[in-house]
Amino acid sequence: MRIPPPRSPRRKPLAWLLLVVGGFLGAHRFYLGSYLGGAAQLLLLLVGVGSLPGARFCLGLLGPWLLFDIYWVHVRLKRQDESDAARRPAAKTYDLEALSHADALRERFVAAAEMHDWARAVALSEQIVANARKVFKGPHQNLAMSLCMHGQACCQFKAFDEAKASLEESLAIGRQIGMPAEDMDIVRKALAMTVAAIGEHHAARQLRAGLPAGRGPGDDTVLLGLLEDQERRYKAAFERRDLALAERLCAEAVHTSRQLCGEGGLGKAVVLHLIHHAEFCRQLQWHDKAVSLLDECLAIIDQLGLDDSWRLGPSNTLALLHAGAGRSDEAEVLYKKTIAMAVALSKGNSTDEVVRAFNNLAFLYANTDQDEKAELCYARAMVHLDKLAPEETGEGDADLHADLLINFAQLHMARNEAEHAKPLFERALAIQERSCRGISTSAAAAHNDLGLIAQEQGDLREALKHFKRTLLLNQICAPDHFGNLANAQRNIDNVSLALAAVARAARLEPST
C-alpha cells in the first residue's frame, strides 16, 4: 500500500485573507487545494469581465458561489484541524515519579556494575526494564536501552539465555523506532559479545565435562545440562556427607556421561565420574563395587590412550581400598607406582601430585607400624613441599599441604615428640588460615592436637582455647560428625574442670 505524503498545513488567517482579497480569482480555493474549483472561479471571472455573451450570468454565478465559499473555507479548515489532530502523536504524559525512580535504580545499577556485583546488577536492571515497560507502554528508546543494560548485566552474570533475549528485543525495538545509529551500534556490539560468550561458555562446559570438542552449541545441550546438574547435586550431597544420595546421583551422572560420549560410552567424562563413583563406594564400604568401578575406569583410560595423569586418581583410590582391606602389600605396590607416575609426569620437578603420592605411602606405613619408613616418606614429601611455590602465594593444594603437615605431626605425636609436632601443626594452621581463614576439618584436627600438647605441658588456658576452636570448627565444617563434636566437648569439659580445680585450690591455699 502506498502511503500518501503528509500535506503541509494551511494557515487559517491566510485562507480567509485570500477569500476576502482574491476570492473572485479563486485564490482561496487554489490555496486550500481545490484546484478545479479555483480554476472554475477564475474562468467565471474572465468570462464575466469580457464582452462575451453570458458574461453577466457568469458574474451572477460567481457572487453567490463566493458567498457560499465563506462556509466552504470554514468547513475545509475545520477538517484540516481534525486531520492534523489525528495525525499528530498523542501527547505523552509520563509518570514522573516512576521516571525519577528509574533514575535512582540506574545509579544503583551503575554502582553495582562498577563493583562487579553482577547478581545485584541483574536484579536492578530487571527492575529498570519493568519500570520502562510500565512508563512507556510500548516501543521506546528508553526501553530499548534499558533492555540493553539488562542484557549486558545478564551476560556478565552468565545468564546467557536471558542476555541474548534482552539484547534481541532491544535491537528489534531500536529498528522499529529508528533508534540513533550510535545506540544501535552499542546494542549490536553487546549482542555480538554475548553470542561469543555463549560459544566460549559452551566450549568450556564441554572441556570441563571431558567431552570431545567440536560439537555445536545445539548438540546434546540437554544432556550436558543434565550432567552438570547431576554433578552439582552429587558434589553437594557429598559435602553434606549424604553418601548414599551422592553415590546414587553419581551413578546417574556416569550413565549420562556414557550417553554423551556416544558409541561405546568411552570418554574422559565417563572416567571423571567413575573416579568419583568409586570414591563414594569406597567411603560407603562397598569395596567390591568400588574395585570393579576402578578396574573399568583404568580399562577405559587404556583404551582411550590417556596419559598417566589420568591413572593417578584411580590408582590412589585402589591403593586406599587395598589398605582399608588390610592388603597393605598390594597397597604399597600401587602407591609406589603412583609415586613413579607422579615423578615421571613432573619430569623430576616437585608438584602437588608428587607430594600427594609420598604422603599417601607415608600414611600407609604409619598405619602399619612402620614408623621409620613413614618418617622417611614424610621427609621426602616435605622436601618436595618446600620446593613448591611459597605457601604465602596461596598456590597449590592447600588442603593437601596442610594434611601432609598434620599427618607428619601426628606421627611425631604418636612417638611423644611434641616439640617436633607443634611447629608442623602451626605451619598447617597458617596454610589453612591463608586458604580458608582456618575454617576446615584439618584445622580442627590441628587445634585438637595443639590442645593436647598444651594440656600435657600444663598450659590449661591455651589448651582450652584450642579445644574450643576445635569444637567450633567441627560445628561449622562437619556438623553431623557427632563423635568429633562429643570428643571436643569432652576435652573442653575436662580442661574446664581442671581449671576450676586449680582456681579452687588457689583460693584454699592463698600464697603467702
Add this chain to the structure above:
Amino acid sequence: MSIGGAFYAFDRYRLRGLVIDPSSVSGFLFHTPEDKGGPHASQTVEQAWDVVRALLPEAVDGEALEGTEALGCIYLTASHVERAAARLARRSVPELVARFTGEPAQFAELYWAKTWQGGAEELAGFMEGVKRFFAEAAARRDAVVFYIV
C-alpha cells in the same frame, strides 16, 4: 535512617562458605532464592533488635562475624541453634515484656527502648516469632545468622 535486624535460617553446610567469605553474606541472604540453597526462613525483629538481644540473649549466643556489609552479624551453628531453641523454649515472653515495660530505666539505653515500651504488643509478637523461628530451625538442624543493617 533507622537500624533493623532479622534472623535467617539456612542449610548448616552453607555456613562454612559464609564464614570463609563474610562479604558474600548479604548476597546470600538477600539474592539467593531458597531453591538455589538460600535461606529457608527468616524472622524480622525490625528496630527491636537491641531489645530482643537484651531480653533473649540465647537467640544471639553465637559467634560474631566480621567483614560483612552489616552493622552487626552473628552466626549460630546447628549445635548453637539447637541449644538456643531449647533455652528459648523455657522463656516466657509475657514475663520478659512485663519486666521490660515495668522497669523502663533499666532498659533506657537500648535502641528505640521507649518506642517498644509503648508498643509492647508488637514487641511480644516479634519475640514469640523468634522462639518459633528457632524451634523450627532446630528441627531442620539449620544454621542461623542474625543480621543488623
